[in-house]
Amino acid sequence: MDHRTKVIVGLLGIDQHEVGAIAVSGLLRDAGMEVIYLGRFNTPASLIRAALHEDADVIGISCHSWEYLEYVPELMALLRAEAIDVDVVLGGSVITEDDARAMRQAGVAATFGADAKPAQIVSDIQAFVTARQRRLRNGL
Numbered sequence: 292m293d294h295r296t297k298v299i300v301g302l303l304g305i306d307q308h309e310v311g312a313i314a315v316s317g318l319l320r321d322a323g324m325e326v327i328y329l330g331r332f333n334t335p336a337s338l339i340r341a342a343l344h345e346d347a348d349v350i351g352i353s354c355h356s357w358e359y360l361e362y363v364p365e366l367m368a369l370l371r372a373e374a375i376d377v378d379v380v381l382g383g384s385v386i387t388e389d390d391a392r393a394m395r396q397a398g399v400a401a402t403f404g405a406d407a408k409p410a411q412i413v414s415d416i417q418a419f420v421t422a423r424q425r426r427l428r429n430g431l
Contacts, residue, residue, distance in 0.1 A: 296420045299342050300351040301329030303366075304358035312353035315382060315412065319351075322413045335366035342377050348420040349400075354383035360390065367398040376426060378419040382407065 300316045302309055309331055316326045327345050329338070342350050350366075352359060359381060370377060381394055382403035391402040401415050 294348075294420070294424055296324040296349070296417065297327070297345055297347045298324050298349045298351055298416065299327050299329060299338060299345060299347045300353065301333040301338055301341075302331045302353050303333050303335070303338070303362040304356070305332065306354060306356040306358055307331050308355035309353065311355065311383060312351075315351065315353065318409050318412065319416065322417075324416070335362055335369055338366060339369055339373070339375065339377075343375065347377055348423055349416055350377055350379045351416075352379065352381050354381060355385055357385060357390075359383070359386075359394070363394055363399060364397045371398070376423060378423060380416065380419070382412070 298319055300312050302312060312328070316328050319326050327341060327347065329341055338350050341347070352363065363381060366379065378400040379398070380401045380403065381399050384405040386402050386404050391404070394402050400419050403412055
């Protein structure tokens with residue numbers, strides 16, 4: 292049986308600009324992925340709880356304020372502390388090149404800025420899920 296990709300999508304903190312998150316959620320659904328949309332006002336812990344409850348492959352964070360600079364490192368530290376194998380991707384119009392580099396150094400699998408192409412977002416997420424499924428099958 293084929294594994295259906297499952298993605299958690301939400302916003303962290305008090306960021307309320309969810310138009311991009313809703314658009315990307317639709318894009319991922321149209322690509323055949325199951326999307327659990329958590330909306331606004333999430334914390335790193337609530338995203339992790341949802342990912343565990345839903346057995347998600349990817350946590351997608353939409354950001355249009357700079358709160359992600361504080362919250363994403365906390366999220367990544369919690370994932371490492373709990374040994375949870377879920378890739379995290381970050382998207383939004385406010386991500387600078389320096390911030391993208393810092394987020395990848397913190398462990399984020401990918402960052403998608405305002406110029407990200409829909410096909411690239413889908414393809415990257417599918418690649419992360421394929422790699423995750425391989426790790427799980429091999430017990431890594």
